[in-house]
Amino acid sequence: MVAPHSPYSCSRDLLAESLDMAKELNIPIHIHVAETKEESGIILKRYGKRPLAFLEELGYLDYPSVFAHGVELNEREIERLVSSQVAIAHNPISNLKLASGIAPIIQLQKAGVAVGIATDSVASNNNLDMFEEGRTAALLQKMKSGDASQFPIETALKALTIEGAKVLGMDEQIGSLEVGKQADFLVIQPQGKIHLQPQENMLSHLVYAVKSSDVDDVYIAGEQVVKQGQVLTVEL
Numbered sequence: 001m002v003a004p005h006s007p008y009s010c011s012r013d014l015l016a017e018s019l020d021m022a023k024e025l026n027i028p029i030h031i032h033v034a035e036t037k038e039e040s041g042i043i044l045k046r047y048g049k050r051p052l053a054f055l056e057e058l059g060y061l062d063y064p065s066v067f068a069h070g071v072e073l074n075e076r077e078i079e080r081l082v083s084s085q086v087a088i089a090h091n092p093i094s095n096l097k098l099a100s101g102i103a104p105i106i107q108l109q110k111a112g113v114a115v116g117i118a119t120d121s122v123a124s125n126n127n128l129d130m131f132e133e134g135r136t137a138a139l140l141q142k143m144k145s146g147d148a149s150q151f152p153i154e155t156a157l158k159a160l161t162i163e164g165a166k167v168l169g170m171d172e173q174i175g176s177l178e179v180g181k182q183a184d185f186l187v188i189q190p191q192g193k194i195h196l197q198p199q200e201n202m203l204s205h206l207v208y209a210v211k212s213s214d215v216d217d218v219y220i221a222g223e224q225v226v227k228q229g230q231v232l233t234v235e236l
Contacts, residue, residue, distance in 0.1 A: 068089045
């Protein structure tokens with residue numbers, strides 16, 4: 001991916017050149033968008049438009065793009081994204097740590113915009129635990145909506161898997177265990193892990209209890225790369 005940081009930290013020329021480069025290389029573009037109220041204010045003052053409208057003017061909405069955050073997207077902007085080629089990378093823990101706000105994920109999903117779970121980076125997120133991100137995303141959307149039935153475990157698991165693959169434009173290769181796709185999966189043994197007991201609803205445990213340190217084995221394209229918690233592809 002070509003990844004200019006954001007509309008507020010990059011010049012118009014750099015943003016335009018980044019999009020041109022992505023088109024030339026035939027790869028998606030990634031950029032932080034509508035992360036905070038401050039960002040929206042900066043772009044509005046600088047260009048007379050909100051971040052999404054500014055990027056639309058440059059052509060970003062008509063090219064495969066991953067917009068990180070989207071915290072400050074309003075209802076009209078969400079509607080505009082429906083007919084765009086933009087997907088959203090949701091970074092709940094980073095948004096909490098930086099007091100950015102809570103992204104309107106339920107509204108985005110209901111509108112049909114692809115939303116995947118992400119971590120942002122170590123600059124604003126310490127352990128980069130994807131299980132923790134999925135759990136936090138679910139809890140935040142329940143609190144934001146005031147409805148405990150919103151963002152159920154099935155939605156959280158999809159956001160961590162197949163929806164994330166859709167965001168990357170790779171859902172025909174990865175994101176679910178299906179004939180013709182890569183066999184990417186992990187193994188978690190619940191025995192001896194008190195926080196994964198009782199075992200009546202393991203899907204619930206996957207969202208609300210599992211930690212990355214609970215992972216025993218990892219397979220990528222059918223090849224085992226982690227065995228009993230030890231990485232096999234790197235000598236440590």
